Amino acid sequence: MYESYWNLLEKPFQNISDPKFLFYGETYEEAYIRLLYSVTESKGLMLLTGEGGNGKTFVCKNFCRETRKQGYQVAFIANPDLEPIEFLQSILSEFKLEYRNKSKLELFKELENFILENAKNGSTTIIVVDEAQSISNQKTLEELCVLLNIDCIDRIPINVVLAGKPELSQTVLQVSSLHERVGLRYRLRPLNLHETGEYILFRLDKSGCQRDIFTADAVKEVYEHTNGLPRKINNICDLALLLGYGEGSIVVDKHLIKKAVEDLKGNVYSDRTVSA
Structure with missing residues (x-):
């Protein structure tokens, strides 16, 4: 749904065991x-x-x-x-x-x-x-x-x-x-903050991304809410890309990550323009 908006070839944060998405942290x-x-x-x-x-x-x-x-x-x-x-x-x-x-x-x-x-x-x-x-x-x-x-x-x-x-x-x-x-x-231990950023970049790169989409503050916010667990990272980042598409955002920032987190908790924002 949002792939073409972000110039991606495919969704980068699906919870599937595609070997090309295996991150060797x-x-x-x-x-x-x-x-x-x-x-x-x-x-x-x-x-x-x-x-x-x-x-x-x-x-x-x-x-x-x-x-x-x-x-x-x-x-x-x-x-x-x-x-x-x-x-x-x-x-x-x-x-x-x-x-x-x-x-x-x-x-x-x-x-x-x-x-x-x-x-x-x-x-x-x-x-x-x-x-x-x-x-x-x-x-x-x-x-x-x-x-x-x-x-x-x-x-x-x-x-x-x-x-x-x-x-x-x-x-x-x-x-x-x-x-x-x-x-x-x-x-297996969770990813640390640095590895979380590398993981997000790795997944985006494997999906055809050619620019920085997630800001540094967004990565920190992702790590804060996931403690470096890949499944949670995937869920939040996937929804943040969808929300960013709905808002016409240029990047995924801290604001979008917070909205994604609240959405996944069931606290849906009333001003949201796209339904997941």
Whole structure:
């Protein structure tokens, strides 16, 4: 709607996992390096934690995309609060293996054979579990221990990434057999003020922007209301661009950011000329 007004090729602040919008700030680059290291060095289990809206899912989806390109077999489980048998079915489904009308033991054997065959061909199987803090059945987590017990002579044939909010660390701690298998962990931190400005500029640049749109005061205001969380930054900046379009603004300033924040809170300005 507002793209042509700001001379953009596309919307810069959508909450989607388009790889070209992956911002390699310091914390995200470190997370990505550790994810790759956990696979190449057969660490078995890695924990990736961070506040909601901090970009964990974005990082994980791009990690899955890149490792698939490298020939790894990768399963991404987005809604993991499942019973043990449902969890195994979900993994097999991701690998496009047959899972219907099979017992739990048959499901495990099917998955074990798949993992060992991949290892025989020189590949590692990767399972990435997003929002892992939502798993309410401890026995589902214990299934991961069973999978991590699958062994080869020279290396661990499977790598598991558990991603979730900070409380995930405590959840894993309560399952001692799983906690003992954590080979690597990393906690994503929010962007600082400088990185928030770089993030906004990066997103605009990837969308075809050829001039400064957000003022320095606007960036500071964004940071003040988001604490550097990318999802919140996206929401505020996207709406600010829409409001600026409606007002005929030349730049996005502090005033527009404040209006966007109030709008998202439900405190809609009566003088607003465009409806989101």
